[in-house]
Amino acid sequence: MGRWAGRTLMILGAVHLVVLGAQNLDFVDEWFTGALWGLPREEFIHPSGANGAFWSSIGSFAVPMMLLGALVADLARRSVTVPASIGWGLAVWCVVGAAILEPTPMLLGLVPAALLIRQARAARLSAPASGDRAR
Numbered sequence: 463m464g465r466w467a468g469r470t471l472m473i474l475g476a477v478h479l480v481v482l483g484a485q486n487l488d489f490v491d492e493w494f495t496g497a498l499w500g501l502p503r504e505e506f507i508h509p510s511g512a513n514g515a516f517w518s519s520i521g522s523f524a525v526p527m528m529l530l531g532a533l534v535a536d537l538a539r540r541s542v543t544v545p546a547s548i549g550w551g552l553a554v555w556c557v558v559g560a561a562i563l564e565p566t567p568m569l570l571g572l573v574p575a576a577l578l579i580r581q582a583r584a585a586r587l588s589a590p591a592s593g594d595r596a597r
């Protein structure tokens with residue numbers, strides 16, 4: 463379950479990055495000319511143009527989501543269970559985001575969240591009771 467959760471997170475992050483990156487290719491040249499340096503406060507509150515394109519693509523959650531997915535998949539490969547709190551946190555983030563913005567693909571994040579929660583629960587149920595451990 464952990465490997466699939468990690469892979470799903472990596473795929474979701476990559477799709478987000480590719481799709482929104484492709485939609486914002488017109489602004490890439492501005493990113494590397496210093497156009498985003500020293501922006502007025504208003505641009506941070508209401509990003510538009512090259513600034514908005516940056517925050518919806520390379521500056522978005524996509525790269526951290528891919529890194530989290532890689533970590534989760536690697537931990538699963540090593541038979542390390544990710545705490546259920548990671549799955550619950552991801553689930554809450556997706557539900558809150560979906561409540562704010564609809565329609566949204568954020569609900570797809572519930573798939574890896576559920577896998578992580580199930581994996582943690584299965585690990586907890588299969589673990590020996592603390593009193594049964596040899597000292």
